[in-house]
Amino acid sequence: MANSQHTGVGGGVVFIIYDKRRNGTKKELVTLIGRETAALSARADMFDSNPAAQLTGPLSISVPGEINGYYAAWEEFGRLPWATLFEPVIKMCEEGWTVTSSMGISIKKAEKTIRNDKYLKEAYVKGDDTLYKEGDKMTNPKMARTFKAIAEGGPKAFYFGDLAKDIVADIQDAGGNLTMEDFAANKAVWEDALTVVLNNGNYSVHAAPPPSSGVVVQFILKVMDGYNLQAGSFNTTEQKTLLLHRLIETWKFAFARRPQLSDVQFTTDTEVHWLNKLQNTTYAEYIRRKVKDDGVSPLQFYLPDQDDNTTRQDTGGTSHLSVLALDGAAVSVTSTVGSLFGCKIIGNRTGIVFNNMMDLFTLPAKGNISANHIAPGKRGRSSVSPIMVRDRDGRVALLAGGAGSKRIITATSFVAVQNLWMGVDIADALNHARVHYQLRPDVVYYDKQMPKDILDGLKRKGHTKFTLTHVKYPYLAVVEAIDAKTCLKCRPTDSFTSCIHAASDYRKSGVPDGY
Numbered sequence: 001m002a003n004s005q006h007t008g009v010g011g012g013v014v015f016i017i018y019d020k021r022r023n024g025t026k027k028e029l030v031t032l033i034g035r036e037t038a039a040l041s042a043r044a045d046m047f048d049s050n051p052a053a054q055l056t057g058p059l060s061i062s063v064p065g066e067i068n069g070y071y072a073a074w075e076e077f078g079r080l081p082w083a084t085l086f087e088p089v090i091k092m093c094e095e096g097w098t099v100t101s102s103m104g105i106s107i108k109k110a111e112k113t114i115r116n117d118k119y120l121k122e123a124y125v126k127g128d129d130t131l132y133k134e135g136d137k138m139t140n141p142k143m144a145r146t147f148k149a150i151a152e153g154g155p156k157a158f159y160f161g162d163l164a165k166d167i168v169a170d171i172q173d174a175g176g177n178l179t180m181e182d183f184a185a186n187k188a189v190w191e192d193a194l195t196v197v198l199n200n201g202n203y204s205v206h207a208a209p210p211p212s213s214g215v216v217v218q219f220i221l222k223v224m225d226g227y228n229l230q231a232g233s234f235n236t237t238e239q240k241t242l243l244l245h246r247l248i249e250t251w252k253f254a255f256a257r258r259p260q261l262s263d264v265q266f267t268t269d270t271e272v273h274w275l276n277k278l279q280n281t282t283y284a285e286y287i288r289r290k291v292k293d294d295g296v297s298p299l300q301f302y303l304p305d306q307d308d309n310t311t312r313q314d315t316g317g318t319s320h321l322s323v324l325a326l327d328g329a330a331v332s333v334t335s336t337v338g339s340l341f342g343c344k345i346i347g348n349r350t351g352i353v354f355n356n357m358m359d360l361f362t363l364p365a366k367g368n369i370s371a372n373h374i375a376p377g378k379r380g381r382s383s384v385s386p387i388m389v390r391d392r393d394g395r396v397a398l399l400a401g402g403a404g405s406k407r408i409i410t411a412t413s414f415v416a417v418q419n420l421w422m423g424v425d426i427a428d429a430l431n432h433a434r435v436h437y438q439l440r441p442d443v444v445y446y447d448k449q450m451p452k453d454i455l456d457g458l459k460r461k462g463h464t465k466f467t468l469t470h471v472k473y474p475y476l477a478v479v480e481a482i483d484a485k486t487c488l489k490c491r492p493t494d495s496f497t498s499c500i501h502a503a504s505d506y507r508k509s510g511v512p513d514g515y
Contacts, residue, residue, distance in 0.1 A: 004140075005106040006403060007319035009150070009158070010352040011337035012036040012065040012379075014212045016193060016388045018396060019077050019329035027329060029388075031208035033264075034069015034188040035379040036062035036357040039178055044364050044373045054359050058176035060343045062357035062380070063186040066335060067150060067158045072188035086151035093144035096137040101509040104134035110341055119346045142351030159183045163350070170347030171354065185377055189265060193388075194218060196279050198225045200421055202392040209264040210271075211360070211379040213409055215278050216254050216261075217387055220413040222284035223250045223291075224421075231423025241457035242293065247417070248437045248444060248463065249291040251410055252302040255439040259362070260304065262371040263379040271371050296462035299442060318403035320386060322482045324500060330396045330482075332386035336403070357382075383408045389420065397485045398426075403508070404477030407445075410436045411477035419483055426483035427503035434476045443467050447476055478508040 012035035020027050039062075047054040054060055074082055099107075107114065107124050111131060114120045123140065124132055132138055149163040157163045164183050171178050193206040196218045205221055207214025227246065233239055260274035267275070277283050290301075318336035336355070343356035360380025362372040372381045385408050386401035400415055402408040411434055418424035418432065433449035435458075443465045446455065455466065469476060483501040504510030 003100070003103060003319050004143075004353050005103060005110070005341050006337065007335040008337055008353050009066050009146070010064050010342060010347075010354040011335060012062075012355065012357065012382075013069040013333060013335040014208045014382075014384050014386055015069065015073055016206055016208055016214075016332040016386050017073065017077060017330075018206075018388060018390075019325075019331070021076050022078070029193050029206060031191045031193045031206075031212075032069060032073055032188055033191060033208060033212070033379070034065040034067075034072065035211055035382065036065050036355050037182075037186045037377050037379055038062055038358065038361070038374055039182045040185060040376045041177065041179075041182075042358075042374050042376050042378070044375065046374060047358075047363055051363065054361070054363065056339070056344050056356055056359075058171060058174040058343065058345060060338075060356035060358045061171055061176050061178060061345070061354045063178060063182050064158075064352075064355060065186055065188065065379075067155050068186055068188040071155045072190070082154060083151040086147050090144050090147045090151070093140045093147065096139045099132050099134050099136045099138055101134045104132070104136075106340055107131050107133070110344075113341065113344050117344065117346070119348050120341070120344070123346055123351065140351055142347070142349070146350045146352060159186060166349040167347060167352065170349050170352070171345075173348065174345050176345075191264060194275075194279060196222055197281075198222070198420070200225050200228055200230075203397060203420060204390045205416075206388045206390070207385065210261040210267075210275070211263045211382045213258065213261075213381070213383050213385045214387060215275060216258050216409050217385045217413050217416070219257070219278040219284065220247075220250050220254050220409070221416060221420075222279070222281065223253070223288045224413075224417050226285055226288045229417065229421040231421075234418060234422040234424060237451070237453050237457065241454050241461070243417070243422075244435055244454065245293070245458060245461045245463070246291060247410070247414060248435065248458075249296065250287070251413075251437045252299075252439050253287050253290070254409070255406070255437075256302045257304055258381070260371055262373075262381050266375060266378050268371065294461065299439070302439065318384065318405070318408065320384075320401035320403055320478075320480045322386075322399035322401065322480055322502070324396060324399060324482050324484055324502075328395060330388060330399055332388045332399045332401055334384040334386045334401045334403075334408075336382070336384060339405075385409055385412050387412065387416065389416070391485065395484070396482075398481065398483055400479060400481035402477050402479040402505075406438045407436050407477035410434070410438070411479050415479050415481060419481070426481050426501045430479050430481060430503045430505050436476045441465075445469060445476060476507075478505040478510070480504050480510060480512075482512075 015032040018029045149157045320334045323331045338356040361374045389398035391397045415429045418429040433447040436445040502512035
């Protein structure tokens, strides 16, 4: 509830889990996709006459998959009773919580939208007609009732029962087209983790398959793996400039290939080809040879045969959590409602902030041949990219993920490169000034903390278009990570290293917690 503008039961979730199943004796590595699904009546051309309806509003809502995802994870790996998990959040909704800086900033940024909607205003505007701000105390009795129903009835309540009827009524009252049949069709999907091996350090990087973009982060790390980066090679202005240049060039190739991917449940032979290719060492080496250390190439140079020509950089509504247990079990999980406050609709009966995940699909009307077109029950391609990195002995070395739409991919890969190979402390890696590039638009976005001499160095290498931060957002993504690698002062135990460093990005005022 403290970040309902970013995440919640009106959205979806992706897990990477390394743990023992209930009554199991050996840890297993699996991924779980509890993402949103398109209506059974959805069709590829449904937004041709009104493309704006795909971005926001009632028709942009997909069936939320979050509760199915959490329940599936709990069924296989949970220890506590299901209802117990909801006690803290129910109490928080009833008794109140303190508005965080992130929520306060988000409410202020969305003021016009909030004031123009009766139920958003009811939730985020105080009785004296002022916005809730950082430090204020909020309650949400509607969500308390919703969480109680989920605690008592599990996913059956959310997808089949009286609560489901209320959710569908909320959506249809707002003008949406989702039905009870659509909710009944949503399922969480277990998938084998995608795994690539990095020769530098002999790490294994694990990610969830599409619709997650984890394979894109893996591809970036595979390309960067061949540079044999090491501690001490990220100290000088020249070293930092060269690294950022190589990353930007690699990101160009990565984002040019991302349109070839879509929901793994709907994969064609062409998409399987690209999914395999992005994990292939030989292909990563081929791409790395195309990167010029002293310059850039025309955009067409980076493109494969297909491209979705997307230029959208929506503000992200996403949260990430990395968890490492005493016995070495780990979870990397990213949850989202899409854009900030999702579709900008909150349920009158339920208090749920609904997603705008239909916006993740690519429209045929744009004249492209992307794999990511709308289909009944399909999940739109997402930027969420939780990763889990293990060392040669199978111990968890790094957990990471982020929030911030396409910026998740660039920020997570930059943090991983620094921490895995260049000896940068995880907190310093998260807090370092960043750049972001996604091929289209042809612009390098940068944090205001980025030193001028590095920007000047990038310009000398041929990067000519720069924009300070994101045009609608105060920061370039937010990353949360745990570094559990053996450090010089530590020795490994039977389960994992005795030295664990957790960090939350200062850009969202997060703080790590532990045992």
